Amino acid sequence: MGNTLRDQEWRQHCRAKGISENSLWVSDWIDRMAREHGPLVSGYGRKWDWGQALCLDRYGLDLDTWPDSPTNEDVQRAIEWERGVWPGWARRGTRRCDK
Numbered sequence: 001m002g003n004t005l006r007d008q009e010w011r012q013h014c015r016a017k018g019i020s021e022n023s024l025w026v027s028d029w030i031d032r033m034a035r036e037h038g039p040l041v042s043g044y045g046r047k048w049d050w051g052q053a054l055c056l057d058r059y060g061l062d063l064d065t066w067p068d069s070p071t072n073e074d075v076q077r078a079i080e081w082e083r084g085v086w087p088g089w090a091r092r093g094t095r096r097c098d099k
Contacts, residue, residue, distance in 0.1 A: 022070040026051060029078045042091040054078055057087045 014024055030050040041053040048056060055066040058074055067074075081087075 020069050022072065022075050025075055026054070026070045026078060029075075029082065033082065043087075043089040053090060054081070057090070 011021075011024060015021075033050045040047040040049060042048075043053065043056065044061060054070075054074060054077065055063075058077055059065045059067070070078075
């Protein structure tokens with residue numbers, strides 16, 4: 001999302017519904033990563049979308065430990081990924097995601 005009036009109205013609507021800024025940021029990040037690197041990340045024998053991959057990296061394979069909303073630390077880790085600091089397990093197609 002950009003900084004248009006429509007985006008601002010959407011963010012205000014989300015805040016009123018209790019959706020966090022971190023959730024909105026990560027949603028935008030997922031879109032950016034999918035555009036740049038494709039929609040899926042491979043690792044641990046299966047494919048994950050970007051949000052799932054971020055949770056996997058931060059919280060492990062037990063889905064019951066994944067939070068409902070992203071934390072500030074999750075956002076910081078996502079920023080690292082966007083800058084090219086990928087986890088060792090992450091693969092995009094048949095190539096590692098390392099740059």
